[in-house]
Amino acid sequence: MSPDIAITLPGTRGRNPFKITRFDRQKDAVAWGKALQHAENATLFQTHDFLDYHAAGRFDNHHLIFWVGEEPRVVMTGAVRDVDGKRALVSYPGASYGGLVYPAGLSFNAADHLVNTLIRHAKSEGFDQLILTPPPSIYSTWPADVIVFHLIKNGFYYLKREITQAIPLYYPDGDIFKTLCNKTRTAVRKAMKSELRLDEDIELSDANLETFYPLLLDNRARLGVTPTHTLDELKKLRDLIGDRLSLSLVYYKDTPVAGILNFVCNARVLLIFYVCHDWDYQEYRPVPLLIYHTMQWAYRHGFRHLDFGTSTLNMEANHGLIKFKENFGSLGYFRDTLAIDLS
Numbered sequence: 001m002s003p004d005i006a007i008t009l010p011g012t013r014g015r016n017p018f019k020i021t022r023f024d025r026q027k028d029a030v031a032w033g034k035a036l037q038h039a040e041n042a043t044l045f046q047t048h049d050f051l052d053y054h055a056a057g058r059f060d061n062h063h064l065i066f067w068v069g070e071e072p073r074v075v076m077t078g079a080v081r082d083v084d085g086k087r088a089l090v091s092y093p094g095a096s097y098g099g100l101v102y103p104a105g106l107s108f109n110a111a112d113h114l115v116n117t118l119i120r121h122a123k124s125e126g127f128d129q130l131i132l133t134p135p136p137s138i139y140s141t142w143p144a145d146v147i148v149f150h151l152i153k154n155g156f157y158y159l160k161r162e163i164t165q166a167i168p169l170y171y172p173d174g175d176i177f178k179t180l181c182n183k184t185r186t187a188v189r190k191a192m193k194s195e196l197r198l199d200e201d202i203e204l205s206d207a208n209l210e211t212f213y214p215l216l217l218d219n220r221a222r223l224g225v226t227p228t229h230t231l232d233e234l235k236k237l238r239d240l241i242g243d244r245l246s247l248s249l250v251y252y253k254d255t256p257v258a259g260i261l262n263f264v265c266n267a268r269v270l271l272i273f274y275v276c277h278d279w280d281y282q283e284y285r286p287v288p289l290l291i292y293h294t295m296q297w298a299y300r301h302g303f304r305h306l307d308f309g310t311s312t313l314n315m316e317a318n319h320g321l322i323k324f325k326e327n328f329g330s331l332g333y334f335r336d337t338l339a340i341d342l343s
Helices: 023-036 108-124 146-153 182-193 206-222 232-242 277-285 286-300 319-326
Strands: 017-024 065-067 071-076 079-083 086-091 129-132 157-168 198-201 247-250 257-266 269-277 307-309 332-341
Touching: 017 108, 023 065, 023 071, 071 129, 071 232, 079 332, 108 257, 108 332, 146 332, 198 286, 198 319, 206 232, 206 247, 206 257, 206 269, 232 247, 232 257, 247 286, 257 277, 257 286, 269 277, 269 286, 277 286, 286 307
Parallel strands: 086 129, 269 307
Antiparallel strands: 017 065, 065 071, 079 086, 129 332, 157 307, 157 332, 198 247, 247 257, 257 269
């Protein structure tokens, strides 16, 4: 859908059309949804259905709506946090992505006004710092850099730049298998010839989540980490946004040996949030089979990218993880966090 110029070109260089208010759940829920409906870079993580999974009081929320007249045009999730002794407005500690969410075709002048409006608001509310983590470019229908230009121009700097890896789902002939590297093709063929059974996009029942979660917990424990969500939190997410989650499981005979949980972030991007397996069955290659079928599922449902998630931490690369994801045809994209010191 082409940008609506009436929406994306408000104001002139000398006239700022935006006013800003703090989101009030009681009166602004419809306005928030309307802004998201017209946004070109909105994700699951800006919806209040997702945000509501966080326990009340976990974050000191400070969500913002930018208005042109009576129309909500731009939104930003935010929370108040102490960052190294500074009172910071952060977007958003309980989500993968935050930042300004705006209509397609945003003009240079409108972007300038948006950034200045945000900075003035943060100063007036007594914040010492602003920290933004916008979605990578693959989440946008009409990618553009005018917001980042004005952030940098007004004093923002890159707090960190990570690489998220995503598979571009562009297959003119529909042949996904040939895009895999030789090693991965061999692994998928082996999995297909074994006694593995794939249950794809299954019901998010308590029983299926309770089958998946022990696999995830054990898999992460062997890596020395814990999952982002507890089992109860996954069930709560299911209750809130079940239509935007997709779970698949792999069985060896009747034993569950691998699983994948994907988030439908927006119409363009499917995000692999969790993939895990039982190490005792690794020889059957259930994970390559899962990912290959996820690629097919995402392609059939019209997604343009399959996001594997980040493969760097504080600019340090996990080379083994990067190579594994590249074997499926993934490319690297910036996942940036920008900050400005206001005091």
